[in-house]
Amino acid sequence: MPIILDKVNYVYSDGTAYRIQALKDINLQIKEGEFIGIIGHTGSGKSTLTQLLNGLLKATSGHIYVDGEDIYDDDYDMKKLRNKVGLVFQYPDHQLFETTNFEDVCFGPKNQGLDRKTVELRAFEALRSVGFPEELYYQPPFDLSGGQKRRVAIAGVLAMKPDVLILDEPTAGLDPAGRDEILGLVSKMHKDLGITIILVSHSMEDVAEYVDRIIVMNQGSVMFDDTPKEVFSHYKELETVGLAAPQVTYLVNELREKGLPVDTSATTVKEAAQAILAALR
Amino acid sequence: MNRMGIIKAKNVVHEFFRRDEEGNVEAITTALDHVNLDVKAGQFIAILGHNGSGKSTLAKHINALLTPSEGALWVDGMDTMDEEETIPIRKTAGMVFQNPDNQIIASVVEEDVGFGPENIGVPTDEIWKRVDKSLAAVEMTKYRKHSPNKLSGGQKQRVAIAGVVAMEPKCIVFDEPTAMLDPNGRKEVIRTAHELNREKGVTIILITHYMEEVVDADYVYVMEKGQIVMDGTPRELFSRVEELKSHRLDVPQATLVADELRKAGLPIPAGILTREELVDAIVNVSDSERI
Numbered sequence: 001m002p003i004i005l006d007k008v009n010y011v012y013s014d015g016t017a018y019r020i021q022a023l024k025d026i027n028l029q030i031k032e033g034e035f036i037g038i039i040g041h042t043g044s045g046k047s048t049l050t051q052l053l054n055g056l057l058k059a060t061s062g063h064i065y066v067d068g069e070d071i072y073d074d075d076y077d078m079k080k081l082r083n084k085v086g087l088v089f090q091y092p093d094h095q096l097f098e099t100t101n102f103e104d105v106c107f108g109p110k111n112q113g114l115d116r117k118t119v120e121l122r123a124f125e126a127l128r129s130v131g132f133p134e135e136l137y138y139q140p141p142f143d144l145s146g147g148q149k150r151r152v153a154i155a156g157v158l159a160m161k162p163d164v165l166i167l168d169e170p171t172a173g174l175d176p177a178g179r180d181e182i183l184g185l186v187s188k189m190h191k192d193l194g195i196t197i198i199l200v201s202h203s204m205e206d207v208a209e210y211v212d213r214i215i216v217m218n219q220g221s222v223m224f225d226d227t228p229k230e231v232f233s234h235y236k237e238l239e240t241v242g243l244a245a246p247q248v249t250y251l252v253n254e255l256r257e258k259g260l261p262v263d264t265s266a267t268t269v270k271e272a273a274q275a276i277l278a279a280l281r
Numbered sequence: 282m283n284r285m286g287i288i289k290a291k292n293v294v295h296e297f298f299r300r301d302e303e304g305n306v307e308a309i310t311t312a313l314d315h316v317n318l319d320v321k322a323g324q325f326i327a328i329l330g331h332n333g334s335g336k337s338t339l340a341k342h343i344n345a346l347l348t349p350s351e352g353a354l355w356v357d358g359m360d361t362m363d364e365e366e367t368i369p370i371r372k373t374a375g376m377v378f379q380n381p382d383n384q385i386i387a388s389v390v391e392e393d394v395g396f397g398p399e400n401i402g403v404p405t406d407e408i409w410k411r412v413d414k415s416l417a418a419v420e421m422t423k424y425r426k427h428s429p430n431k432l433s434g435g436q437k438q439r440v441a442i443a444g445v446v447a448m449e450p451k452c453i454v455f456d457e458p459t460a461m462l463d464p465n466g467r468k469e470v471i472r473t474a475h476e477l478n479r480e481k482g483v484t485i486i487l488i489t490h491y492m493e494e495v496v497d498a499d500y501v502y503v504m505e506k507g508q509i510v511m512d513g514t515p516r517e518l519f520s521r522v523e524e525l526k527s528h529r530l531d532v533p534q535a536t537l538v539a540d541e542l543r544k545a546g547l548p549i550p551a552g553i554l555t556r557e558e559l560v561d562a563i564v565n566v567s568d569s570e571r572i
Contacts, residue, residue, distance in 0.1 A: 173460040175331035177529030242465040247534035273541035
């Protein structure tokens with residue numbers, strides 16, 4: 001399900017003294033089945049962008065085409081858009097509210113008007129695909145650890161069978177193993193289900209490890225839109241906007257400055273180790 | 282009493298009870314299981330551990346938000362079980378939490394920072410002096426008249442820290458202060474913690490998931506299932522890569538690269554923590570091979 005953004009602008013509090021232009025002339029094409037990372041410092045427009053994509057916010061001007069249809073056409077069914085584009089928020093506590101984990105996951109498909117049997121089948125399927133332990137299905141969500149809460153929140157969106165899954169900082173506050181588990185899960189869903197994944201993240205290391213394409217937001221505009229290697233080769237420019245490259249990218253660049261013929265395109269630990277070994281041999 | 286560290290925990294146990302609708306105990310969770318800790322004044326201590334390992338429960342014991350079910354914990358010689366000491370303990374040990382939005386209450390930065398001292402009856406002149414000093418300490422003086430809502434995450438967290446500094450605590454506990462921040466915000470907060478430690482001699486206890494933030498600590502504890510399972514200097518700990526991973530933790534990326542290179546047969550020394558150390562080690566290897 002391709003998405004095209006054409007000259008999209010978004011302005012908060014327009015016409016008042018607090019007017020803030022959160023997005024400026026955004027042009028983007030998101031192809032079916034892509035795994036995209038969006039990075040940008042706090043206030044760069046990342047969250048506004050994700051909320052436009054599933055229709056929670058309406059662009060001040062410009063057009064968004066989903067599957068070839070303009071979502072701002074008068075006869076476009078916004079409900080359809082929200083079924084296609086699922087959004088998992090940063091704080092799972094804001095998203096979980098039912099009495100049991102299972103009921104919580106049922107909420108989305110139930111709202112889609114499906115019959116009870118289909119709803120329950122979808123919930124089982126979703127909880128299983130996020131690796132949620134069965135003995136916790138009928139427990140309240142409030143006793144869960146941060147990692148488990150995120151799994152339930154993701155399952156709740158998956159149960160609606162979206163074509164595009166947007167995750168806003170899904171690993172904030174998780175321990176390293178929990179972070180690897182959630183990102184591994186997202187990556188597996190991308191491969192197995194073939195859905196488009198958009199990952200909003202503050203962790204350059206995570207983005208470098210998992211995504212195929214990075215969109216860098218700065219002051220409401222797209223600053224870079226390319227592969228991780230290309231984007232992180234601009235690490236000095238990224239620093240000027242409050243971002244950074246993965247630690248290993250700095251490492252290979254520092255070695256290069258010391259005169260070692262190291263390939264400086266490494267963005268992951270494995271690539272860096274290989275580049276260093278190649279340079280020394 | 283004088284030789285006791287600023288924070289001393291002796292066999293601290295903490296149990297949470299879950300009750301059903303009639304109030305009968307359904308389940309007991311042991312969040313802290315015989316924890317011993319001895320932190321000397323002026324130290325920079327880090328506590329690592331995965332979600333649910335008991336780190337935050339321990340942190341809450343240090344300013345008497347929770348008290349031990351068994352064992353005892355002293356803050357600057359005061360027993361946290363003694364209710365009369367609760368207020369002095371909270372003045373001694375301040376807390377900075379994960380989400381700055383939950384800690385900021387006033388609509389102007391300087392008022393937020395002055396809220397704590399005002400609450401404990403500090404005279405007005407003195408409050409303003411403390412606000413000036415605290416904002417300067419976290420380098421937020423130029424935002425003093427701003428609304429906290431318009432600040433970045435890192436700036437908000439620094440305002441929250443200033444609010445704690447204004448209470449003039451001897452010790453500050455940071456409970457995952459950078460979990461919600463972007464890379465710049467993370468750097469700002471950790472730098473501020475180190476400056477408070479170095480320049481004002483404040484004892485720091487930093488609870489975090491980010492291994493890179495731990496490398497400059499004096500001493501590190503690792504928690505698992507309510508117990509302290511590893512402890513040592515950062516260099517000692519991060520040379521035990523596999524063991525850390527078994528506790529659901531990680532090591533800094535520089536240490537991982539060093540590990541990979543060593544496995545491939547390069548003579549890189551163990552215990553590499555920072556990028557600078559690794560760069561030097563690799564340059565050494567390449568120089569010796571050229572000869």
